[in-house]
Amino acid sequence: MDDLTEMLKGTLEGCVLEIIGSEETYGYAITRRLNELGFADVIEGTVYTILLRLERGDLVRVTKRPSEKGPPRKFYALNAAGRAELAAFWAKWEYLSSRIDSLRESGK
Template sequence: MGKQMTEMLKGTLEGIVLAFLTGNPAYGYEITTWLRSQGFTDIAEGTVYALLVRIEKNGLVDVEKRPSEKGPPRKVYSLNADGEKYLEEFWTTWGFLAERLESLRTEGK
């Protein structure tokens, strides 16, 4: 992956995953393949699982273990109230940054 993208994903990847989880419980492998289908082709599996561990530890998601038809049992993550609040803050932060950058790109400065 490009170094620029790697750095830029810091902080945003978490928001992307939380946004995906909104009203759409999912498990790690599913999230990884979805990310890749969205163009984040080089996201490492390890990255996603580490992120999931983190947001679980931070209490932003609820976890449920379900058997899988194929392979080991899945850990299904769903956004809880704290997660929704956190996601809202994320959008606020993102909105500010995106606005600043957009005006930098168009106005020149």
């Protein structure tokens, strides 16, 4: 699949929120998870910028823990504001995708 970057704007952050919401995890693992989910071209730098944004926006709780396989990891979990943001993301996504599907129907 060719370049999805423009289409990912606004949705990739929501995907990261969803992953964090389902399990406390860290940046490197989130990137690998996105890759295996089909977001093949998403790179670590992108995920880390999103995580820093979430942290600055006070949507996550961060816990630093040592790793057996390298430098220490920063584990992320959603707080109340993060869960609200995640719910808002899914509401927007449902709205947008229904609008787009109806546009496609009306067009033919």
